[in-house]
Amino acid sequence: MDRLWLAAAVVAGIPLLLVGYITLAEGAVSRLPGRGSGWIRPWLWLAPGLFFITVFLIYPTVGTLRLSFLGPDSTRPVGLANYVFVFTDKSMLVALRNNGLWLVLFTLLTVGLGLLVAVLTDRVRYEAAAKSLVFLPMAVSFTAASVIWKFMFDYRPPGTPQTGTLNAVLSLIPGFQPRAWLINPPLNNVFLIVAAVWVWTGFCMVILSAALKGIPSEVQEAARVDGATEWQLFWRITFPLLGSTVAVAITIMVVFALKTFDVVYVMTNGNYDTQNTAFAQYEQLFVNHDFGHAAAIGVVLLIAILPVLAFNLRRFQQQESTR
Amino acid sequence: MANVTLEHVSKRFGQAEVVRDLSIDVVDREFLVLVGPSGCGKSTILRMIAGLEDASSGSISIGARLVNDVPPKDRDIAMVFQNYALYPHMNVHDNMAFGLRLRHTPKPEIERRVKQTAQMLGIDHLLGRKPKQLSGGQRQRVALGRAIVREPLVFLMDEPLSNLDAKLRVQTRAELIKLHQRLQTTVVYVTHDQVEAMTMGSRIAVLNNGELQQLASPAQIYSHPANVFVAGFIGSPGMNFLNARLIRAAGGIEVQAAGLTLRLPPALAAKAMSAPGADVILGIRPEDVRKSEADRNNAEPQAQARVEVVEHMGSELFVYLRLAEDTLTARLDPSLEVAPGDTLPVSVNPERVHLFDPQTERTLL
Ligand SMILES: Nc1ncnc2c1ncn2[C@@H]1O[C@H](COP(=O)(O)OP(=O)(O)OP(=O)(O)O)[C@@H](O)[C@H]1O
Ligand SMILES: [Mg+2]
Numbered sequence A: 001m002d003r004l005w006l007a008a009a010v011v012a013g014i015p016l017l018l019v020g021y022i023t024l025a026e027g028a029v030s031r032l033p034g035r036g037s038g039w040i041r042p043w044l045w046l047a048p049g050l051f052f053i054t055v056f057l058i059y060p061t062v063g064t065l066r067l068s069f070l071g072p073d074s075t076r077p078v079g080l081a082n083y084v085f086v087f088t089d090k091s092m093l094v095a096l097r098n099n100g101l102w103l104v105l106f107t108l109l110t111v112g113l114g115l116l117v118a119v120l121t122d123r124v125r126y127e128a129a130a131k132s133l134v135f136l137p138m139a140v141s142f143t144a145a146s147v148i149w150k151f152m153f154d155y156r157p158p159g160t161p162q163t164g165t166l167n168a169v170l171s172l173i174p175g176f177q178p179r180a181w182l183i184n185p186p187l188n189n190v191f192l193i194v195a196a197v198w199v200w201t202g203f204c205m206v207i208l209s210a211a212l213k214g215i216p217s218e219v220q221e222a223a224r225v226d227g228a229t230e231w232q233l234f235w236r237i238t239f240p241l242l243g244s245t246v247a248v249a250i251t252i253m254v255v256f257a258l259k260t261f262d263v264v265y266v267m268t269n270g271n272y273d274t275q276n277t278a279f280a281q282y283e284q285l286f287v288n289h290d291f292g293h294a295a296a297i298g299v300v301l302l303i304a305i306l307p308v309l310a311f312n313l314r315r316f317q318q319q320e321s322t323r
Numbered sequence B: 001m002a003n004v005t006l007e008h009v010s011k012r013f014g015q016a017e018v019v020r021d022l023s024i025d026v027v028d029r030e031f032l033v034l035v036g037p038s039g040c041g042k043s044t045i046l047r048m049i050a051g052l053e054d055a056s057s058g059s060i061s062i063g064a065r066l067v068n069d070v071p072p073k074d075r076d077i078a079m080v081f082q083n084y085a086l087y088p089h090m091n092v093h094d095n096m097a098f099g100l101r102l103r104h105t106p107k108p109e110i111e112r113r114v115k116q117t118a119q120m121l122g123i124d125h126l127l128g129r130k131p132k133q134l135s136g137g138q139r140q141r142v143a144l145g146r147a148i149v150r151e152p153l154v155f156l157m158d159e160p161l162s163n164l165d166a167k168l169r170v171q172t173r174a175e176l177i178k179l180h181q182r183l184q185t186t187v188v189y190v191t192h193d194q195v196e197a198m199t200m201g202s203r204i205a206v207l208n209n210g211e212l213q214q215l216a217s218p219a220q221i222y223s224h225p226a227n228v229f230v231a232g233f234i235g236s237p238g239m240n241f242l243n244a245r246l247i248r249a250a251g252g253i254e255v256q257a258a259g260l261t262l263r264l265p266p267a268l269a270a271k272a273m274s275a276p277g278a279d280v281i282l283g284i285r286p287e288d289v290r291k292s293e294a295d296r297n298n299a300e301p302q303a304q305a306r307v308e309v310v311e312h313m314g315s316e317l318f319v320y321l322r323l324a325e326d327t328l329t330a331r332l333d334p335s336l337e338v339a340p341g342d343t344l345p346v347s348v349n350p351e352r353v354h355l356f357d358p359q360t361e362r363t364l365l
Helices: A002-031 A039-068 A081-088 A090-123 A127-139 A142-152 A165-170 A187-213 A215-227 A230-259 A262-269 A276-287 A293-323 B042-050 B090-102 B107-121 B136-148 B166-183 B195-202 B218-221 B229-231 B266-272
Strands: B004-013 B016-026 B031-037 B057-060 B077-080 B156-157 B186-191 B203-208 B209-214 B238-249 B254-255 B259-262 B279-284 B289-290 B303-312 B317-323 B325-334 B343-348 B354-356
Touching: A002 A039, A039 A293, A081 A293, A090 A127, A090 A187, A090 A276, A127 A187, A142 A165, A142 A187, A165 B354, A187 A230, A187 A262, A215 A230, A215 B057, A215 B077, A215 B090, A230 A276, A230 A293, A262 A276, A276 A293, B004 B042, B016 B042, B016 B209, B031 B042, B031 B195, B031 B289, B042 B057, B042 B077, B042 B156, B042 B186, B077 B136, B077 B186, B090 B107, B090 B136, B107 B136, B136 B166, B136 B289, B166 B195, B195 B218, B203 B218, B203 B229, B209 B218, B209 B229, B229 B238, B229 B279, B229 B354, B238 B325, B254 B266, B254 B279, B289 B325, B317 B343
Parallel strands: B031 B186, B031 B203, B077 B156, B156 B186
Antiparallel strands: B004 B016, B004 B057, B203 B209, B238 B254, B238 B279, B254 B259, B279 B354, B289 B343, B303 B317, B303 B343, B317 B325
16 A cells, blocks of 8 residues: 555656756746856756666666676676676577577568568558558567467477477478477577567568658659569669668667567577577576676677667767758 | 550549540640549549559550550650659659669660750759759759650650749740650640640640540630530630520521620521520620720620629739629720729620530530
């Protein structure tokens, strides 16, 4: 009961606090002599945002950075040892390799398939139905989706009834030996990626499809009259015009690929060489209780994502300037 | 040779039939204008010729080749779209070169044509710009240029001037006429503006509700409209229509409207004999109404009309008159001094009247 009250107080209190702050700040600014208020006002409005970013983002980041140079229990400095671990430990190297695999395959498949579905459904009559079908997995939680795919890839020894969908279906082919899809590396990683692709393709399809609708049909018709085949039309008109949306989809997918955790956790629990960095971090923190290792992994992930963020920021600025 | 032939072409969208049994033969090198009110099917016809829309029935041929099943890219036509439809990600040069590149035209040839066309249209200083960085009139020229460099068999233009301001429109209209004279290519031009139709077309096809009303030269359409719709659509202000009766009088035929009686000249009278009944619709163009001179000793019967509205246009004067229960628009000498409420003696040139069957609305002359 106490918690409920606390929650209610937070929900009502924070907006009230902010409104009170704005009223006070604006009142104070308007009382200042004319010249000063010009540069002070933007900072007063920014201040709450800056405050929250500092407390919830910058402070933990700096904290993690500090922990990454300390030992497992965060008491003594160990220099770069944690980072050396990240880049030399055998299991960590596999995790890094898997992350690379995810980065390339997951991004390529989600964006590629999303684009394909968006373009193809754009020309059929049952477009809405087809797109709903592809989008549907988005409504399933990542964990649930992983459970579903675990059943799909399930394996029983030859001679016993195959309960896994894939093995059951393939067993209809004479001479087929059931396979342990999730157990044999490195291909098992691909099957994990398939599950994640199943969920995220719908997302890519939706944003690409929206962009596709934004291309005036006359522009495509003009290209047809100008002599373009459907193939040329796609590569020379449609795709370049979708360019910025494709880039956005790619950056979002890259970020997701780098931080995937649930699929690995549920489907293989990081066994059989399917662990990735996010999973390794979890393991270091909650199983090994090694804060130093976990923090170093976090910092490496952060640095890996920085170029993607920089690219996104640049795009936003370019879009602003062409507007 | 690039004539465009439509034979019994119909187009249905679901239940709605938007083009009905249309047969038009566009002669080689002709500038044919399709004109009609909004929604009458002009764009649909053009899109069927381009291949962007399939005809529900009938046949379409370009240069003696049946093209019903030929995709747009193989029809050798170029189209100028109402909203330009330039490729937003390409600069002006690439917009114009796109069609030629797809056809693997040699590079020097592409450069030559693009440069020459750009100079002709006065856009050679804009070749490096993206469509976004152009004004409406400039985009218009680029769209035209993109069509011209292709040197196609047929140009299709869908209201290409509708987005321009009045002055630019007049200017571009003249340029298009010159262009056609120079290029000598078949053009099918869609507009709902009858001034454009009259000034640009070698022939005009007037459409209404997806049906061809009349196909003839501008002069013919103006002087001999086939029916009430064409008569009312072409000409500004529109033709006056009065309910009237044919009376056989001594020495000829008279047309009697509520406030006006005319004696038909012999040539018209002979044709008017064909009228099935006595009732007719009398059509009078505003310029055929004049102020009658009381002292002049002519045979034209007069009518007394009351002036309701006076519109001074500078070079001309439009006067809206009431004649018994009819209204009558007259185009008069701008030096004439009239004010609303005045009574004006008017007469009508009987040589130039039009008579229509009130049932079929077709011309009787
Ligand atoms: N794809 C379509 N589906 C259903 N009806 C359509 C379609 N395209 C056009 N129509 C209908 O066909 C008729 C003719 O349309 P069209 O665009 O040819 O007219 P238009 O003469 O070009 O008119 P405007 O001068 O306004 O451009 C209209 O009533 C329109 O509603
Ligand atoms: Mg139209």
